[in-house]
Amino acid sequence: MNTQDAGPLLEIRRLTTRFQTQNGALNAADDVSLMVGKAETVGVVGESGCGKSVTSLSVLRLVPSPGKIEAGSILFDGEDLLSKTSRQMEGIRGKDISMIFQEPMTSLNPVYTVGKQVAEALLVHNPALGRKRARDQAIEMFGHVGISEPKSRFDTYPHQLSGGLRQRAMIAMALICRPKLLIADEPTTALDVTIEAQILRLMKKLQNETGTSILLISHNLSVIAETCDRVYVMYSGRIVEESDVFDLFDRTLHPYTSGLLASIPRKNSAIEPGKPLHSIPGGVPDMTRLPCGCKFAPRCEEVMEICCREEPTLADAGGGHCVRCWKFLGRKAVKV
Ligand SMILES: Nc1ncnc2c1ncn2[C@@H]1O[C@H](COP(=O)(O)OP(=O)(O)O)[C@@H](O)[C@H]1O
Ligand SMILES: [Mg+2]
Structure with a gap:
C-alpha cells in the first residue's frame, strides 16, 4: 500500500453495520465516523453491547454473519478497504492491520x-x-x-x-x-489490574518504538484515560462524544460520559466504606427497539422534553470536541 504522509491512517466515514435478527434489524454501528492518526492512540469506550467490537471488526471486514456493512467507507492509508477483494484483505490483515482480543485463545x-x-x-x-x-x-x-x-x-x-x-x-x-495499525479489543479485560497495567505500558512502549497507531477498545474509561490521546464514546451504536482525553475529563459534555466517569473508582476520592460506586441507572436499550429521540434519554438524569422526540446530531463543541446532546445543542440554539 502506498503511504500517504498527509491525512489520517484510518478514517471510518459514516459506517453503518446491520444485523438482521429474529427480533428485527439492529444497527450495531450507526453512522459511525472515526479517525486514527499516524502514531496516535485512539480509544473507543462504552458499555457492553454498544457496538465497539462490531465497529472494529468492520475495519478488518470480519463482521460475523448475519452482520453486513450497509453504508459508509473505511479509508486506510487513503484507500477504501470496503472496495478491496477478499484476497487483498488477507494481505492486509496481520500485516498492515493487526488485532488482539480479550481472550488470547x-x-x-x-x-x-x-x-x-x-x-x-x-x-x-x-x-x-x-x-x-x-x-x-x-x-x-x-x-x-x-x-x-x-x-x-x-x-x-x-x-x-x-x-x-x-x-x-x-x-x-x-x-x-x-503493522501500521493495531486494533486492541478489550486486551486487558480478562487480566488482574497489575498485569493489566503491565500490558498497557508494554503496548505504549512498543508504540513509541515502532510508531504503530493503536485503536483501543474498552468498556473501562480509566484504561482509556491512561493510554489514549483521543477518545470516542459510543452508545447504542452511535458516537455520542468525541474529544482529546484531557478535554473529555475537563469539559465532559454528554451525561452518558459523566455517568461513565462517575463510575471510575478514584484513589483520593471520598469513597465512603460500604457505599457502592455510582452506576448509570437502567440498562442498555434493546437495539432492535430503540427509543425515539436520543437513545440515552430513558436513562438520562438531565432529560428534557425534546430528547424523547428528536435525536440530536453530533455537533462540534470546539477544539475537536463533539457531542450528540440536546443540552449542548439547546444552549447553542438559545445563543443564536
Ligand atoms: N452475531 C451477531 N448477531 C446478532 N447481533 C449481534 C451479533 N454480534 C453483535 N450483535 C449485536 O450488535 C450490538 C453490538 O455488539 P458489540 O459490537 O459486540 O458490542 P460491544 O463490543 O460494544 O460490547 C449488540 O447489540 C449485539 O447484540
Ligand atoms: Mg466487544
Whole structure:
C-alpha cells in the first residue's frame, strides 16, 4: 500500500453495520465516523453491547454473519478497504492491520507452540524469509514483549502459559509484521489490574518504538484515560462524544460520559466504606427497539422534553470536541 504522509491512517466515514435478527434489524454501528492518526492512540469506550467490537471488526471486514456493512467507507492509508477483494484483505490483515482480543485463545491455536504460531504469522506475509530467520525474529519479539527466557518459551503451548504471558505472546504475534495499525479489543479485560497495567505500558512502549497507531477498545474509561490521546464514546451504536482525553475529563459534555466517569473508582476520592460506586441507572436499550429521540434519554438524569422526540446530531463543541446532546445543542440554539 502506498503511504500517504498527509491525512489520517484510518478514517471510518459514516459506517453503518446491520444485523438482521429474529427480533428485527439492529444497527450495531450507526453512522459511525472515526479517525486514527499516524502514531496516535485512539480509544473507543462504552458499555457492553454498544457496538465497539462490531465497529472494529468492520475495519478488518470480519463482521460475523448475519452482520453486513450497509453504508459508509473505511479509508486506510487513503484507500477504501470496503472496495478491496477478499484476497487483498488477507494481505492486509496481520500485516498492515493487526488485532488482539480479550481472550488470547481466540488468536492462539492450542495445538501449536506459541513460537511456531508467531513465526508462522511472519512467514505468511514474508515467505522468502525462511524458517530459521522467522524463528530468530520471533524469539527476538518474545524478548521485546517482555517474555523472559524467550528461547525456551518459544516451544511452549498456549495452555502452559499464564494469562499475562499468553497476552504477551498474542501481542508478539500481532506486532511481528510491524503493522501500521493495531486494533486492541478489550486486551486487558480478562487480566488482574497489575498485569493489566503491565500490558498497557508494554503496548505504549512498543508504540513509541515502532510508531504503530493503536485503536483501543474498552468498556473501562480509566484504561482509556491512561493510554489514549483521543477518545470516542459510543452508545447504542452511535458516537455520542468525541474529544482529546484531557478535554473529555475537563469539559465532559454528554451525561452518558459523566455517568461513565462517575463510575471510575478514584484513589483520593471520598469513597465512603460500604457505599457502592455510582452506576448509570437502567440498562442498555434493546437495539432492535430503540427509543425515539436520543437513545440515552430513558436513562438520562438531565432529560428534557425534546430528547424523547428528536435525536440530536453530533455537533462540534470546539477544539475537536463533539457531542450528540440536546443540552449542548439547546444552549447553542438559545445563543443564536
Ligand atoms: N452475531 C451477531 N448477531 C446478532 N447481533 C449481534 C451479533 N454480534 C453483535 N450483535 C449485536 O450488535 C450490538 C453490538 O455488539 P458489540 O459490537 O459486540 O458490542 P460491544 O463490543 O460494544 O460490547 C449488540 O447489540 C449485539 O447484540
Ligand atoms: Mg466487544
